[in-house]
Amino acid sequence: MPKSPLLEFDWKCQAQAAKLIDQWTDAFVRQDPFVANLRTRMSTETGTRLTDWLDHFSLPFSVETESLLSQSGFQLRHEPGDPVWQHPDGLFPDVVLGGFPKQRLTIHVESVRDFLVAHRIATSIRGLPGSALRLACVSETESTEFWVIERHGDVGFKPSESSAMNLPAILQHEEAFLLRKRDFASDEDGFDHASALVAAAKDNLGQDRTCDLFFAAERSYWESRNKAARIQKSRQDALGLGWANHDHHTYRSSRKHFTRLIALLEQLGFQCRERFYGGAEAGWGAQVLEQPATGVVIFADVDLTAEEVSGDFAHEPLPHRDQLGTVGRMVQTARRSHLASWHASLGMPI
Known part of the structure; x- marks a missing residue:
């Protein structure tokens, strides 16, 4: 019997897995005073956890570590290079096993340069x-290395110089997205x-780089219209972290x-x-989307009935309804299409 669309992702x-990563993180913190201090400052100054920023571990290969990972639900990605x-x-952060002389912990930041300056x-x-991936070692002990990494649509672990060859084009399209016109006579x-x-x-x-630039601009626009966002961003910027801990965007x-909104997101690789269905009283649902290379996740909200949420409402046009639901009233109150204010919120791990 085919699985219900609502139960497809359980x-x-x-x-x-959480216990394993927490144990490794705590052991690392005990060995590196810089990381211990950073974890404390993350908590007290930004209200975030070190685990919210983890990108990957790089560990010396051992059969024992492989066994721990497998028993905790991790799976080996079969690609060239280190496992x-x-x-x-x-x-959870990725775990790279190889011939590393020391244990390495790497966190994800918006800008490596800004972290070093801070x-x-x-x-x-x-x-x-301008590279799609940049990284730097910022602290080292006898047995550990602490690194920071920034990603712009690159899921690898080593930078490629070729990805920075289009720096003028990157700046051009970054500017175009930041200055994107948002008010039109028609939504079309x-x-x-x-x-x-x-x-x-x-x-x-x-x-992938286009998707990264597009959502960096969307976060900038949303932040400019949200005082709480500006306060939180300033706290995270003080530690050189930026918005690298965003969990999802809601539209x-x-x-x-x-369907036009979904088509635009799919054009970006989502x-x-x-x-998700909020229930009959709520009267709305959401399609969740993810862009694999950038890791951006979208909650796309729309008024739905219980029957419609089981269909392909992301691609099949929804019939007109005279009565507005919760989401429809929000859209009408804003008096803008999604192009003007579609970035309703930015979620972070809690």
Whole structure:
């Protein structure tokens, strides 16, 4: 019997994996005073946890470590290079096993340069300015190394100089997204404009870097209209972290334009994941999407009935309804299409 679309993604707590990562993190913190101090400052100054920022562990290979990973639900990613273990059912850092002389912990930041400036660290950065991946070692003990990494649509672990060759194009399309017009006479014109900007950027930079630039601009726009966001961003910037800990973006749409919204997201490389239904009283649901290379996750909200949430409402036009639901009223109150204020919120781990 085919599984219900609502049960296709059955997320469960991964206690064993969480315990393993917490043990490794705590052991690392005990060995590196810089990391211990950073974890304390993250908690007291930004209200975030060190685990919210983890990107990956790089550990010396051993059969014992492989066994621990396998027993905790991690799976080996079969690609060239050092073995990479990933957890398909939870938000955990990757684990790279190889010939590393020391244990290495790497956190994800928005800008390696900004992190070094914030902590007054003079060290070399691997990866040219504009590269899709840059990283630097910021602290070292006899047995550990602590690194920071920034990613722009690159899921690897080593920078590629070729990804920085298009720096003028990167700056050009970054500016185009930041200055994107958001008020149009019709929603159709707004969608056409956004789609054209995305298409032009993809031609020059590829899909993944385009997606990274697009959502950096969306966060900037959302932040400019949200005082709480600006306060939180300033706290995280003081530690050189930026918005690298974003968990998901939420967008709200009318029923009429929902499929067009999904089409634009798919143009950026998003893939539909699970769907969500708030219940009959709420009268709305959501399609969850994820872009694999950037890790950006979307909650796309729309007014739905219980029957509609089981169909392919992301791609099949929803019929017109005279009565507005919760999401429809929000959209009407804003008196803008999604192109003007579609970035309803930014979620972070709690």
